Amino acid sequence: MKKYLIKVSLFIALCFVIVTFTMLKYGENIDYFYNKFTTPQAKSMIIGDSRGMQGVMPSIINKKFAGSDFELPMFNYSFTIAQAPIGELYNESILKKLDKNVTNGVFIISMTPWMLASEKENDNHKGEYREAGEPPHNIRFVNMNPNYEYLLKNLNYFHFQALFRKSSTMHKDGWLELDNLPKSPEVFNRWKNTQSEIFDRMIDDYKISEVRLESLDVLVKKLKAHGEVYLVRMPIDLDFLEKENGYYPSFDKDLQVIADDNDIRYFNFNPVTDTIDFKTYDGHHLDKNGSAVFTNLLCDSILKYNNQSLQNAGVLR
Amino acid sequence: MIFNSVIFLFFLPISFFIYWLLSKKPLKVQNTYLLFISYFFYGCWDWRFLFLIAASSLIDFTIAKKIKASSNKNTRKALLGGSLAMNLGLLGFFKYFNFFADSLVDLFSVFGFQADYITLHIILPVGISFYTFQTLSYTIDVYRDKIEPSNSIVQFFAYVSFFPQLVAGPIERATNLLPQFQKKRVFSYDKAADGMRQMLWGFFKKVVVADSCAIFVDRAFNDPAASSSGELFVAMVFFAFQLYGDFSGYSDIAIGSARLFGFDLKQNFAFPYFARDIAEFYRRWHMSLTNWFKDYVYFPLGGSRVGINKKLRNVFIIYLISGFWHGANWTFIFWGFLNALYYVPLMLFKRNRRNLEVVAFNGFLPSFREFYAILETFIVTCFIRVFFRANTIEDAFLYIRRIFSFQGNTWGNLDKVAIAVIIVLLVVEWINRKEQHGLAIANRPVYVRWGMYMTIFICILLFGKASDSFIYFQF
Numbered sequence: 001m002k003k004y005l006i007k008v009s010l011f012i013a014l015c016f017v018i019v020t021f022t023m024l025k026y027g028e029n030i031d032y033f034y035n036k037f038t039t040p041q042a043k044s045m046i047i048g049d050s051r052g053m054q055g056v057m058p059s060i061i062n063k064k065f066a067g068s069d070f071e072l073p074m075f076n077y078s079f080t081i082a083q084a085p086i087g088e089l090y091n092e093s094i095l096k097k098l099d100k101n102v103t104n105g106v107f108i109i110s111m112t113p114w115m116l117a118s119e120k121e122n123d124n125h126k127g128e129y130r131e132a133g134e135p136p137h138n139i140r141f142v143n144m145n146p147n148y149e150y151l152l153k154n155l156n157y158f159h160f161q162a163l164f165r166k167s168s169t170m171h172k173d174g175w176l177e178l179d180n181l182p183k184s185p186e187v188f189n190r191w192k193n194t195q196s197e198i199f200d201r202m203i204d205d206y207k208i209s210e211v212r213l214e215s216l217d218v219l220v221k222k223l224k225a226h227g228e229v230y231l232v233r234m235p236i237d238l239d240f241l242e243k244e245n246g247y248y249p250s251f252d253k254d255l256q257v258i259a260d261d262n263d264i265r266y267f268n269f270n271p272v273t274d275t276i277d278f279k280t281y282d283g284h285h286l287d288k289n290g291s292a293v294f295t296n297l298l299c300d301s302i303l304k305y306n307n308q309s310l311q312n313a314g315v316l317r
Numbered sequence: 318m319i320f321n322s323v324i325f326l327f328f329l330p331i332s333f334f335i336y337w338l339l340s341k342k343p344l345k346v347q348n349t350y351l352l353f354i355s356y357f358f359y360g361c362w363d364w365r366f367l368f369l370i371a372a373s374s375l376i377d378f379t380i381a382k383k384i385k386a387s388s389n390k391n392t393r394k395a396l397l398g399g400s401l402a403m404n405l406g407l408l409g410f411f412k413y414f415n416f417f418a419d420s421l422v423d424l425f426s427v428f429g430f431q432a433d434y435i436t437l438h439i440i441l442p443v444g445i446s447f448y449t450f451q452t453l454s455y456t457i458d459v460y461r462d463k464i465e466p467s468n469s470i471v472q473f474f475a476y477v478s479f480f481p482q483l484v485a486g487p488i489e490r491a492t493n494l495l496p497q498f499q500k501k502r503v504f505s506y507d508k509a510a511d512g513m514r515q516m517l518w519g520f521f522k523k524v525v526v527a528d529s530c531a532i533f534v535d536r537a538f539n540d541p542a543a544s545s546s547g548e549l550f551v552a553m554v555f556f557a558f559q560l561y562g563d564f565s566g567y568s569d570i571a572i573g574s575a576r577l578f579g580f581d582l583k584q585n586f587a588f589p590y591f592a593r594d595i596a597e598f599y600r601r602w603h604m605s606l607t608n609w610f611k612d613y614v615y616f617p618l619g620g621s622r623v624g625i626n627k628k629l630r631n632v633f634i635i636y637l638i639s640g641f642w643h644g645a646n647w648t649f650i651f652w653g654f655l656n657a658l659y660y661v662p663l664m665l666f667k668r669n670r671r672n673l674e675v676v677a678f679n680g681f682l683p684s685f686r687e688f689y690a691i692l693e694t695f696i697v698t699c700f701i702r703v704f705f706r707a708n709t710i711e712d713a714f715l716y717i718r719r720i721f722s723f724q725g726n727t728w729g730n731l732d733k734v735a736i737a738v739i740i741v742l743l744v745v746e747w748i749n750r751k752e753q754h755g756l757a758i759a760n761r762p763v764y765v766r767w768g769m770y771m772t773i774f775i776c777i778l779l780f781g782k783a784s785d786s787f788i789y790f791q792f
Contacts, residue, residue, distance in 0.1 A: 001337065001504050001506070003506055004504075004506050004509050004510060007510070008513065011513075011770060014771060014774075015774050018771075018774070018775065018778070019778065022778070152323050153323070155323060160778050160779045160780075160781075161734070161779055161780065163779065164779075
């Protein structure tokens with residue numbers, strides 16, 4: 001038995017070393033979220049779905065806000081609509097990731113109607129959420145490197161083949177950079193059609209949830225204790241915007257109400273004007289250049305708003 | 318709980334350590350512990366069906382004792398009939414009720430009657446086909462005086478529910494497995510180490526080979542009209558490897574796990590894709606089921622020691638029942654029928670027992686004739702398997718028609734990884750084709766062994782896919 005245990009232990013140890021090395025060296029490529037859970041607690045955060053995960057670049061915000069009083073660095077803690085719609089589960093995870101000592105952070109909440117929607121068969125009042133069981137809600141440790149808990153609980157999310165053929169990079173600041181994006185109009189249109197089908201499916205299957213809307217209010221209040229909070233609606237193609245507005249006509253109004261109640265600003269970047277080139281790769285998600293353009297604009301808007309607020313308050317003359 | 322889940326990676330070592338810690342305790346403690354972990358293993362899927370296994374075990378335990386105790390032929394026969402009725406009744410209810418109800422409604426509609434029936438939403442308890450056959454064989458063997466009935470209810474319950482082979486076989490005979498529960502297991506390094514090797518190979522076959530092929534196969538079979546002839550042909554061949562990787566992979570993990578606990582289960586697959594004819598193929602594919610049908614159906618019907626007409630009848634009966642065992646669908650029955658058609662010429666020309674030895678036994682490479690025979694057997698079984706995989710017989714014919722329509726000139730978006738891992742599978746299994754499993758490399762130098770272990774682990778890490786089931790769970 002002793003000989004057997006020694007050899008099995010040796011085998012397990014070797015496997016462990018290989019896995020650890022892979023996670024440390026290639027964690028950014030082998031999983032879309034893994035790196036988000038390997039960083040320290042965040043001082044400032046971007047919260048949202050895939051639109052925010054790919055479209056808001058913390059590195060640009062850090063540069064733009066350098067020298068300000070904001071506590072940085074910025075961290076993008078957005079996921080996709082499957083994992084992180086607004087709700088008590090996401091709120092819990094955000095607070096786990098947040099450095100509680102922060103008092104002057106920046107919190108950008110990128111909102112879409114889908115983030116306030118639930119599947120029709122789920123009763124949010126009874127605590128039924130589609131995202132339960134998904135990361136980040138199924139893990140306790142969100143600041144561990146390497147994060148074995150995430151590996152064990154979300155093994156099916158990993159795509160180790162990316163060691164040979166990289167398709168994405170999850171940067172240490174939480175921003176997801178996708179490679180192999182459409183280069184021809186045909187591929188763009190195909191991808192856009194796929195997105196359109198997803199929107200149509202969500203329109204059929206989802207309903208707006210009051211519980212999620214209340215959770216958004218709770219989140220804003222909790223984050224306000226740690227700094228400035230901004231609600232943002234990111235730019236998308238017009239046809240998708242029409243679908244969203246048709247599905248949730250009072251979306252902007254509801255967000256404005258929450259913003260007013262909490263004395264924060266709601267930035268709506270829709271509809272997109274021709275003067276700004278917000279380039280998406282599927283009509284929905286901004287590509288790398290589009291993200292840079294948008295993040296710069298968002299920072300300028302925030303800075304402008306803050307300056308105005310300070311002027312109004314008589315601090316700046 | 319399934320073998321390719323993270324929870325199993327914790328369950329197995331914990332169960333293993335506690336089991337061998339208990340090895341100094343009385344046999345009853347070891348068996349009770351095995352029973353407990355087996356029920357836990359099954360209960361993780363659906364605890365309610367534990368009562369079904371327990372009831373089935375209890376009835377057969379009691380009936381077997383009564384058969385042994387009775388000297389009256391008619392009483393013994395009646396008791397056996399009771400056991401058969403109970404076991405096949407449960408199987409029939411859970412597996413075939415909806416099939417018969419649907420077929421009856423269809424039959425009535427042919428004659429212009431509109432029949433209504435209440436469709437029950439019956440959940441198929443995982444593994445029912447496997448453990449029912451196992452308990453059946455026990456009662457029949459006691460009836461035939463081949464085996465003494467078990468005196469220990471714990472032993473018998475542990476035998477029926479032994480977790481490695483509970484949900485998808487191999488279908489063990491009481492004559493092989495029950496005696497192993499009747500004596501204390503002693504830890505053997507060689508057995509445990511070889512069990513680990515077999516498990517590792519099983520994982521490779523399941524999560525790398527089968528699950529890599531599955532993506533391409535599902536796409537083609539779900540919508541044959543959208544695929545080119547080349548794609549459909551490739552998907553048909555991939556399905557052969559998906560099915561083999563899935564099921565033989567499961568068997569390898571099951572047999573390997575059992576060896577860790579000191580048990581020897583029967584070999585279930587003996588490299589069937591190197592078979593030179595259909596008879597050899599089924600001597601090497603799902604051997605525990607083939608042998609079960611042979612011993613409990615084919616031989617009692619007279620086997621091949623009867624006239625030509627009865628011989629033909631017996632062959633068709635065996636293959637049709639085998640098809641029906643796989644599932645309540647006409648596709649499986651038709652698949653069985655085609656297998657019988659393919660087998661009959663061999664039997665008529667008395668060539669069905671021509672290839673009893675391992676191919677190229679005295680050499681490394683097969684002769685051209687052997688290679689051709691292997692290829693032909695493989696391709697024909699692939700075509701027959703289209704009926705196994707398709708949703709309906711019409712779909713299967715459409716699929717085959719489209720292959721021969723030569724429409725489209727592409728082979729599709731071929732997954733190079735899937736092709737590479739199939740080649741690795743074939744090469745490794747060819748080298749070890751005389752062994753009990755594909756990774757029986759105990760006698761190779763240490764660097765070859767460890768090189769293989771780490772290479773397989775890295776392959777699993779890199780190319781392994783996550784699936785939440787095994788194909789044979791549905792049977």
